[in-house]
Amino acid sequence: MENNNSKFYFKCKNCGELINSFKDWFSHGQHCPKCKTNRVDTIYTGNNDEIKKFITADNNPQSLWHYFDFLPLNNSKNIVSEGEGVAPIERWGFLEDYAKRKYNLSLEIFINRNDKSFATGTFKDKGGSLAASVLKEHGIKEYVVASTGNTASAFAHYLAKAGISCSIFVPENSLSDSEAHIATYGQKLFRVKGDYAKAKKVAADYAKKYGILMTGGNLDPLRLEAKKTQVFEMLRIMGKIPDVYIQALSGGTGPFAVEKAINDIKSTGLVEKLPRFLLSQGHYCAPMAHAWAEAKKNNFPDGYENEYPIYKNPKVLIPTIATGNPGMYPLMAPLVRRSGGEIFPVTEELAVDLARLVAYEKAIKIGPASAAGLLGLFESLKRGLINDAETVFVNIGESAGRALDFLKEVAYTSETISSVDDCSRFNREKYKDFVWEKFENYDKL
Ligand SMILES: Cc1ncc(COP(=O)(O)O)c(C=O)c1O
Numbered sequence: 001m002e003n004n005n006s007k008f009y010f011k012c013k014n015c016g017e018l019i020n021s022f023k024d025w026f027s028h029g030q031h032c033p034k035c036k037t038n039r040v041d042t043i044y045t046g047n048n049d050e051i052k053k054f055i056t057a058d059n060n061p062q063s064l065w066h067y068f069d070f071l072p073l074n075n076s077k078n079i080v081s082e083g084e085g086v087a088p089i090e091r092w093g094f095l096e097d098y099a100k101r102k103y104n105l106s107l108e109i110f111i112n113r114n115d116k117s118f119a120t121g122t123f124k125d126k127g128g129s130l131a132a133s134v135l136k137e138h139g140i141k142e143y144v145v146a147s148t149g150n151t152a153s154a155f156a157h158y159l160a161k162a163g164i165s166c167s168i169f170v171p172e173n174s175l176s177d178s179e180a181h182i183a184t185y186g187q188k189l190f191r192v193k194g195d196y197a198k199a200k201k202v203a204a205d206y207a208k209k210y211g212i213l214m215t216g217g218n219l220d221p222l223r224l225e226a227k228k229t230q231v232f233e234m235l236r237i238m239g240k241i242p243d244v245y246i247q248a249l250s251g252g253t254g255p256f257a258v259e260k261a262i263n264d265i266k267s268t269g270l271v272e273k274l275p276r277f278l279l280s281q282g283h284y285c286a287p288m289a290h291a292w293a294e295a296k297k298n299n300f301p302d303g304y305e306n307e308y309p310i311y312k313n314p315k316v317l318i319p320t321i322a323t324g325n326p327g328m329y330p331l332m333a334p335l336v337r338r339s340g341g342e343i344f345p346v347t348e349e350l351a352v353d354l355a356r357l358v359a360y361e362k363a364i365k366i367g368p369a370s371a372a373g374l375l376g377l378f379e380s381l382k383r384g385l386i387n388d389a390e391t392v393f394v395n396i397g398e399s400a401g402r403a404l405d406f407l408k409e410v411a412y413t414s415e416t417i418s419s420v421d422d423c424s425r426f427n428r429e430k431y432k433d434f435v436w437e438k439f440e441n442y443d444k445l
Pocket residue numbers: 122123124148150151218247248249250251252253254255320321369370373396397398
């Protein structure tokens with residue numbers, strides 16, 4: 001390896017080959033030049049102990065670029081940023097009260113909100129910012145993205161900001177609000193007749209045909225390294241790694257990134273082990289959850305991680321997290337297992353009820369994929385997967401900003417009237433039982 005880049009390099013996780021820089025990585029088609037795998041580790045040459053300086057309570061970071069030393073960009077003048085990656089991590093008392101009231105558990109429940117992320121209101125803004133910055137650093141002017149919606153919106157935004165043309169391929173069922181957001185930036189949106197797997201295929205063909213660089217999927221260092229910073233944020237804000245990490249699972253970038261961060265800083269003594277990954281999938285497209293349940297029933301036989309169903313054109317209510325061909329399962333299942341976690345389905349219809357509850361209790365509008373993540377908490381409690389006195393972190397990834405049809409379903413108080421005689425006096429309290437009803441009875445559903 002010729003080392004003209006002192007900050008970081010890549011190491012193939014399969015054969016150990018070293019790759020010097022993004023320039024080399026891109027020129028090899030984002031694969032190891034020797035064994036052709038796309039699984040590489042991003043390794044920083046600096047001292048990992050330095051992270052301690054950045055995670056103290058008196059830091060007031062403006063964006064994920066607070067962690068510049070731990071991100072794969074050489075020159076800070078190439079940063080394309082909009083205050084992403086420092087979305088609030090908050091304790092939500094109404095959930096802690098619920099866990100106590102219904103299950104007699106005293107928990108600390110932290111919610112990582114992303115609805116406030118400045119660019120597109122999703123946790124994909126982090127990846128968008130890092131990708132745009134790295135592409136800018138390498139003078140790249142065109143890029144291809146395949147996404148169910150949120151990555152598409154984030155990349156469309158940040159690449160537009162960097163003056164980079166972004167061709168985006170979304171599946172037929174991706175939310176129309178997402179489409180409107182993307183197209184507004186003057187980036188190109190191709191709605192592909194078919195499911196997410198088909199959209200990825202057409203995107204790859206397009207990238208090949210025109211010789212354009214394309215997002216590398218869930219293991220793309222650009223996405224992993226950006227999302228890795230959520231662990232630094234846990235340490236900065238919570239002062240610890242939680243016992244449990246809950247998130248809606250599609251391809252798995254989030255959990256993979258948590259593992260990467262923990263590996264990076266293990267030597268510092270700041271963290272001892274992985275959180276238990278308790279990952280939810282919408283029940284209309286839950287191939288990993290189904291594979292997991294089957295493997296568990298059979299006591300995880302040899303090679304269990306290679307047995308999974310593939311769903312073509314799944315009909316779902318939450319398309320943002322619907323990955324019918326779970327190509328990441330062979331890596332995700334062993335990670336979840338190492339962590340002591342679980343993968344399970346949650347009922348997609350309940351997303352509307354949960355969004356109502358959150359809006360009632362917190363005055364926050366969450367999107368459907370966020371609701372699927374938070375439903376993971378209710379399901380985990382019901383399944384007895386959380387122990388007394390544990391700290392729980394729930395990553396809810398999006399606002400309702402690109403799901404306005406969903407929001408219309410969530411709204412429930414409108415009434416059309418002709419005169420004041422039609423209006424009975426309003427008291428917000430009367431809706432409390434209504435918004436709580438499904439969750440008070442969740443254990444019986
Ligand atoms: C809001 C939201 N939650 C969860 C996910 C799933 O992310 P992961 O790639 O970590 O499975 C996505 C990805 O599309 C998302 O947009």
